[in-house]
Amino acid sequence: MRTFFLTLSVLLMSNLATSQTQKQLLTPELLWKVGRVGIDCVSPDGKYAVYGVQRFDMEKNKSTRGLFLVDLQTFETRPLTDPAAGSASDAAFHPSGRRIGFIRDGKLCEVGLSGGAVAVVTDVEINGFRYSPDGKHVLFTQHVKFDQSPTDLYPDLPQASGRISDGLFYRHWKSWHNYKYSNIFYVRYQNGKTLGSPVNIMNEPFDSPLRPLGGMEQITWSPDSRFIVYACRKLQGTAEALSTNADLYLYELASGKTLNITEGMPGYDLDPIFSPDGRYLAWTSMEKAGYEADRTRIMLLDTRDNNRTELTEGWKFEANHPQWAADGKSLYFLSSNDFTYQIHQIGVADRKIRKVTSGQHDYTSLFVAGDRLVAARVSMTTPAEVFLVDPQTGAARALSAVTAEPWNNVAQAKVERRTVKTTDGKDMNVWLVLPPDFDAKKKYPALLYCQGGPQSAVSQFFSYRWNLQLMASQGYVVIAPCRRGMPGGPYGQEWNAAISTDWGGQAMQDLLSASDAAAKEPFVDAQRMGAVGASFGGYSVFWLAGNHNKRFKAFISHCGMFNTVSWYGTTEELFFANYDLGGAYWDSPSGAGWTKFSPHLYVKNWDTPILVMHNELDFRVPFSEGMQAFQAAQLRGIPSRLVSFPDEGHWMSKAQNSLMWQREFYRWLDAYLK
Numbered sequence: 087m088r089t090f091f092l093t094l095s096v097l098l099m100s101n102l103a104t105s106q107t108q109k110q111l112l113t114p115e116l117l118w119k120v121g122r123v124g125i126d127c128v129s130p131d132g133k134y135a136v137y138g139v140q141r142f143d144m145e146k147n148k149s150t151r152g153l154f155l156v157d158l159q160t161f162e163t164r165p166l167t168d169p170a171a172g173s174a175s176d177a178a179f180h181p182s183g184r185r186i187g188f189i190r191d192g193k194l195c196e197v198g199l200s201g202g203a204v205a206v207v208t209d210v211e212i213n214g215f216r217y218s219p220d221g222k223h224v225l226f227t228q229h230v231k232f233d234q235s236p237t238d239l240y241p242d243l244p245q246a247s248g249r250i251s252d253g254l255f256y257r258h259w260k261s262w263h264n265y266k267y268s269n270i271f272y273v274r275y276q277n278g279k280t281l282g283s284p285v286n287i288m289n290e291p292f293d294s295p296l297r298p299l300g301g302m303e304q305i306t307w308s309p310d311s312r313f314i315v316y317a318c319r320k321l322q323g324t325a326e327a328l329s330t331n332a333d334l335y336l337y338e339l340a341s342g343k344t345l346n347i348t349e350g351m352p353g354y355d356l357d358p359i360f361s362p363d364g365r366y367l368a369w370t371s372m373e374k375a376g377y378e379a380d381r382t383r384i385m386l387l388d389t390r391d392n393n394r395t396e397l398t399e400g401w402k403f404e405a406n407h408p409q410w411a412a413d414g415k416s417l418y419f420l421s422s423n424d425f426t427y428q429i430h431q432i433g434v435a436d437r438k439i440r441k442v443t444s445g446q447h448d449y450t451s452l453f454v455a456g457d458r459l460v461a462a463r464v465s466m467t468t469p470a471e472v473f474l475v476d477p478q479t480g481a482a483r484a485l486s487a488v489t490a491e492p493w494n495n496v497a498q499a500k501v502e503r504r505t506v507k508t509t510d511g512k513d514m515n516v517w518l519v520l521p522p523d524f525d526a527k528k529k530y531p532a533l534l535y536c537q538g539g540p541q542s543a544v545s546q547f548f549s550y551r552w553n554l555q556l557m558a559s560q561g562y563v564v565i566a567p568c569r570r571g572m573p574g575g576p577y578g579q580e581w582n583a584a585i586s587t588d589w590g591g592q593a594m595q596d597l598l599s600a601s602d603a604a605a606k607e608p609f610v611d612a613q614r615m616g617a618v619g620a621s622f623g624g625y626s627v628f629w630l631a632g633n634h635n636k637r638f639k640a641f642i643s644h645c646g647m648f649n650t651v652s653w654y655g656t657t658e659e660l661f662f663a664n665y666d667l668g669g670a671y672w673d674s675p676s677g678a679g680w681t682k683f684s685p686h687l688y689v690k691n692w693d694t695p696i697l698v699m700h701n702e703l704d705f706r707v708p709f710s711e712g713m714q715a716f717q718a719a720q721l722r723g724i725p726s727r728l729v730s731f732p733d734e735g736h737w738m739s740k741a742q743n744s745l746m747w748q749r750e751f752y753r754w755l756d757a758y759l760k
Contacts (some may be wrong), residue, residue: 094421109497111522112559114748116496117550121488123470125451125462126153126177126589127186132412132456133158134199136166136177136186137472139488142741149741153177153188155199156485158455158474160252166201176214176302181221185278189215196278198731207692208280213268214295214302216313217275223339224280225272225287225305225314232291233265242685253323256416257724258658259298260703260735268293270305270316272339283410287314287337287344294318296332296356303357303407309364313338315347317356327660330354330378332370347387348394353380357407361414365389366398366434368408368417370437376661377586379541381579384408384419386430397432402578409454411477418442418459420449422574426546427517429461429475443480446501448546460485464548466501466519467555469493497522499558506567506603506720509595515575516600518607519545519554519564529611531759532563534601534638536626540571540585540666551738552620560752561760567600567757570591587668588681589622589650590629597626601637613639614759618751620644621707621736626683628715631696632688640758641696642751645707645736648715650684656708689718695725697754699747701734726755 110116122140129135135158140151150169156162166186167174174195177188185196190204192211197204212226249262256263269576271284288294294316295304319332333348334355345486348355353372360367367387372380382404384397398405403423410417416433423441429446431440443449447465454460456482459475463482472486500520508514521530535554537544554564568575570593571585585593597617605612617638621628624646631641647653651671654663664670667679674680679686696719700712712728718728729750731743738744 092579109522110492110495112496112553112556114556114745114752115144116492117493117553117556117748118144118745120550122550123462123472123486123488125453125460125472126188127177127179128455128460129179130185131179131182132454132458133281134179134183135453135455135460135472135485136179137462137486138175138177138225140173141169142740144382144745147740147742149173150176153186153197155186155201156472158458158460158485161483161485164166165202166197167204167410178215178217181219182219186733187217187224189213194224205278207275207278208273210280210284213219214305216302216305216307218272218307219309220311222275222311223272224275225270225307226284227268227270227295227305230269230286230289231266232751233263235265254327255323255658256282256706259705260701261298261705267291268295268297269295270314270337284703287316287342287721288318290320290758291322301355306358306360308360309362312340312469315358315360315367317358327658328376328664330372330376330661332356334358334367347392348385353377355385359408359410361410361434362412363414365414366409370406370408371396376643378659378662378665379539379582379586381573381582382406384417388436393635397434397437399437402580404573404579407433407452409452412454412456418452418454420452422448422543422545423578425543425568425572425574425575426516426542427574429459429477429480431477443475443482446546456659465747466517466548467499467545469548482510482667497559500524504603506600508592508599510571510592512577514596514599515568517554517566517568518601518604519558520601520609521558521561521563524609528609530561530563531616531755532601532604532610532619533557533755534597534604534615534630535564535566536597536617536623536630537566537569537572538619538621538623540589540622540625541573541582543572543574544568545574551600551744556748560755562755563607565600565604567596569596569600582600586666587677587679588683589625589666589679590685591678594626594629594633597630598634598637605637614644616640616755616759618644618748618755619646620647624707627696628685629683629688631694631742632685632691634694636693638694639754640753641694642699643696643712643715644699645701645704646698646711646715647685647707648711648718649686650679652714653711654708656710658705686714687716689722692719692722692724695754695758697727697729697750699729699750701736701738702730702732703735706736725758 141147151173152169153166172190174188215226234542269288273284274281314337352375358369370382371385405419408419429442451462473482504516573582624643627643671680698716705734716728
């Protein structure tokens with residue numbers, strides 16, 4: 087009998103090992119087969135949630151997005167729209183809860199809870215919308231032309247392609263100014279149709295939401311449908327390029343009057359949301375002028391006496407995506423105070439903050455559904471899915487399994503934490519991502535992942551380009567340090583703010599400390615280490631290339647800053663450059679940002695193969711930065727390659743371009759590290 091059980095045990099272990107080895111290693115091609123999940127809305131009664139799934143057709147080089155309804159009582163899920171009929175986005179429940187509006191082909195459409203026939207509400211082309219709580223109006227955003235184009239000035243030259251600019255912000259992120267601005271309209275609505283002529287509540291050459299990254303979270307109705315509150319930076323040209331001063335404006339439908347309710351607050355004021363009873367308006371606010379990475383606070387306006395207060399005063403971490411609890415006595419928000427983004431709750435009366443969730447994952451979006459929460463969750467090794475969260479216990483139940491195929495057949499990397507001492511004696515969190523089927527007795531090549539931002543977190547994020555699981559699946563140990571300049575650590579905003587005006591200082595030493603600590607791990611081959619990164623991470627790679635003292639054998643920089651002076655003269659959001667580099671180079675020519683921290687100053691030390699990847703529509707870090715770096719490497723005789731994309735901006739967006747990017751990424755690393 088004992089022999090039988092031993093045989094059975096061996097057989098079971100063998101089957102388990104076989105099932106593990108049968109799992110696929112993640113590849114770039116496989117990553118692009120994964121459906122991308124995002125929550126759109128929750129029904130007014132908290133019984134349903136709608137999420138969207140975006141899927142890519144690599145052959146057609148495009149994507150489609152379908153909507154799905156999940157019953158939060160029975161957990162039954164059913165499709166609402168057919169992606170073959172067109173992509174559906176920005177879903178929102180009608181106040182009755184019986185219909186769901188969404189945008190397809192730029193038009194406002196509606197569908198019932200059972201899916202099926204889709205009705206077009208209006209033929210007007212829109213960018214976003216919101217139903218009024220009483221169901222009598224719908225607001226929408228639309229681009230309106232205010233500025234004269236060259237062909238308006240010279241109608242006899244209709245084929246002229248020239249542009250005329252009298253101020254900065256003539257281009258932004260990846261788009262040239264097109265003489266149009268996003269304005270907000272409202273129109274009467276009844277029984278699935280709009281009635282009468284829309285009213286433009288702005289009618290001025292400013293944008294709401296803020297372009298290019300703002301969405302409908304920047305616009306809201308008051309619960310009584312009397313007011314619309316919206317975020318807008320009412321500046322133009324050079325003044326807009328120098329300022330983060332976005333304010334909240336309250337528009338009254340009855341009188342047509344507009345009031346600036348955040349006047350005197352010089353930073354970003356965004357994401358307004360009324361309490362269920364309408365007494366309070368909450369929003370996120372940054373205190374400092376021109377500082378785009380300041381701590382986000384939750385502010386409260388008491389509409390009874392117009393008193394403004396900071397609800398999160400004393401909380402040294404960021405507070406994002408506030409959502410009112412159903413009873414209006416507290417708000418939920420997302421924050422990282424241990425390098426993972428978790429759900430928190432704060433009381434309006436006592437202002438006590440409670441951490442609702444925990445674990446090695448990030449919550450990335452949040453909606454209140456009655457006495458429960460609906461949220462999207464990711465980790466470094468798992469793509470987004472939708473979860474139902476108990477706010478009392480933090481327990482979470484998966485509501486979607488969109489990524490199960492093919493993700494359940496992907497061999498998982500292992501993520502571990504390390505604490506590394508920095509050169510100034512601080513404790514720094516470092517993530518190690520280990521290859522699937524990791525064997526501690528083996529030696530692996532390693533990659534130092536340099537995060538961009540520079541003030542963005544290395545949390546449990548999941549990226550479809552900078553995917554750490556994908557890097558590990560190619561046989562690399564990934565070192566991801568939470569260096570100076572990131573939110574989420576025990577030091578709070580102090581750690582986050584430390585990088586400003588010190589780009590090439592302690593933050594770079596932090597990166598070297600992390601790589602040096604990893605090099606001592608018995609499973610890391612210190613002779614086969616590379617460094618990779620994008621944006622400020624690309625800057626970091628360029629800086630390391632001239633200061634690494636032969637630690638690395640290969641570099642990859644994507645859209646990185648190479649020469650701080652030329653970058654300052656060509657980037658568009660000058661408020662960022664001014665704050666982080668301490669002002670213009672002509673005002674402080676001896677400043678460290680220009681004389682010490684610019685990577686181009688250290689090209690004489692370059693001795694390591696480098697791949698430069700840059701996109702021609704990148705206006706945040708213009709293409710000339712990548713050209714300069716590649717040209718310097720070539721003239722220095724450094725093995726180097728330039729991979730560029732004429733139709734991409736700061737990020738990769740097109741499917742085939744992205745796949746080519748990933749193939750070139752690993753082709754370079756494998757050539758020099760394997």
